[in-house]
Amino acid sequence: MTALAIAALAIFIVAYILIATERVPRIAVVLGASALLVILGATDDQAIFFSEETGIDWNVIFLLFGMMVIVGVVQHTGGFEFLAIWAAKRARGRPMRIMMVLLVLTAVLSAFLDNVTTVLLIAPVTLLICERLDIPPVPFLIAQAMASNIGGTATLIGDPPNIIIASRSGLTFNDFLLNLGPIVVILLVVFLGLCWLLFRKQLRYDPERAALVMALDAREAIRDLRLLIISLVVLALVLTAFVLHSALNLEPAEVALIGAGLLLLVSRFDPVKALAEVEWRTLVFFAGLFIMVGALVNLDVIGVASRAVTDAVGDQHALAANVLLVGSAVLSAVVDNIPYVATTAPLTADLVAAGGDQAEPLWWALALGADLGGNATAIGASANVVMLGIARRNGHPISFWTFTKYGLIVTAVTIALSVPYLYLRYFA
Structure with a gap:
């Protein structure tokens, strides 16, 4: 690697340590690191704002923004x-x-x-339930972020890395569901058992609180029925468009923005109130993180590491699948799995092209490793970052290590189960 690449990698490592130790606000860390990388020449305005490979992923940013606006409106209905x-x-x-x-x-x-x-839809519900029952919401929020990553692994649209993989491989929605759906069901059952072991002591049952909840009338919670009906109709249209986005020739971010605009227009809800509900800190953090990782992609740091692994395994497809699975899990825990997959997908495509049908399981190894590896740390997946932002905003901050001490256990178990699944289904 060049001296510039080594310097950029050093900046990334220091920034990651600061984020992990939480000694400095993470927004200040990512913006400061991004500024240093620009000053050094590791990236520039063209790479940051206009490159799909090395820049800010605007699809992710505006998908989050649009859904935050929609959820912010729904919160005012009592739904x-x-x-x-x-x-x-x-x-x-x-x-x-x-x-x-x-x-x-x-x-x-x-x-x-x-x-x-x-997680944008489920987190507000969770916070309200925990408030009613006077139980800590942190175990719920951590577990739900992980459940979203596990469930999202099953389909093409469930997790952003899968969308990237599909665009590179030509695999369909049904391909993902048939190949990843079975293992995801198994992993979800195991995950529920892990949550019982990890969190049961923190969740006490209070008969008096439970009795008060049982006496409540859910219908009385609705504050604005008209706004709720409009919101649910728009939300249903948005969710349908997500499923059909390929046929509609619309990106998920476009769907979210159209839905947010339509909801504000039809409901005549105050846009200022809606924008006040947006997690701006989370969006800025993502932008800074994309810049940091994009600089490493721009300097081919991640590419060098990925090629070294793929060169080592050669045409041993079973070994390559395991290396890709475990390696993707480790790297996705350190960097956000979206830019990681964007970098690794072209290399995987080369391996699959060279190996033919026997090498196609490498795509499933990449998807499983990146999606499940995102559970390992607080910044491994987009859902984790969003959930932590929601928790902090509602007065229940979750530290990097609080999330990670549970995430490492869940990731280790789910990846360990994925290894025999890949071997028995594709190579035995």
């Missing part, structure tokens, strides 16, 4: 309070049962929407 009371009553006010219900709901929604949209 989340209705759903919170309904869910708590169905689970008889028992925290562990409520967690299981919400985790399954999160995973299923993440498969057919995307994981970021799902």
Whole structure:
């Protein structure tokens, strides 16, 4: 590597350490590191603002923005309070049962929407339930971020890295569902058991609180029925467009922006109030992170590492799948899995092209490693960053290490189960 590449890598490592230790606000870290990389010449305005490979991923930024606006409007209807009371009553006010219900709901929604949209929808409901039952929301929020990443692995639209893989490979929605759906179901069942082991002691059952919840009438929580109906119609249209975005020739970000604009226009909701609900800190953090990783891509730092691995395994496809699975999990824990997959997908395409049908499972290894590896740390996946932003904004900050100590366990178990799945299904 060149001296500039080494300097850029050093800046990235220092920035990551500062983010992990939380000694400096993470927004200040990513913006400061981005500024240094620009000053050094590791990246420039063209690479940052206009390059799909090395710049800010505007699709992710505006997808988040659009959905934040929609969710912000829905919050003013009382719909989340209705759903919170309904869910708590169905689970008889028992925290562990409520967690299981919400985790399954999160995973299923993440498969057919995307994981970021799902956490934006589920988190407000969770916070309201926890407030009603006087239980800590942090275990719920951490587990839901992980459930969204696991569930999103199953389909083409469930996790942004899968969309990148599909565009490079030509694989269809059904290809993802048939190849990744079975292992995701297994992983979800195992994950529910892990959550019971990890969080059950933090979730106490209070009969008095549960009795108060059971006495509530969910319908009384609705504050603006007209706005709720309009919001649900627009949200249904947005979710349908997400599923059909390829046929409609619309990117998910475009769908989210159109939906947000349509909702504000039809409902006549105050745009100032809607924009006040946007997690601006989260959006800025993502932009800075994309710049940092883009600089490494621009200098071919990530590419050198990926090529070294692929050259080492050659045409040993089973070995290559395992290396890609585990390596992607490790790297996706360190850098956001979206730019990582954007860098690795072309290399995987070369391997698959050289190996033919026998090498096609490498795509599933990449998807599993990147999607599940995103659970390992607080910044490994977009859903994690968004969930932590929501938690902080609502007075329940989750530190990097609080998330990561659980994430490492979940990632280790899910990746360990994915290894035999790949071997038995494709190479045995």
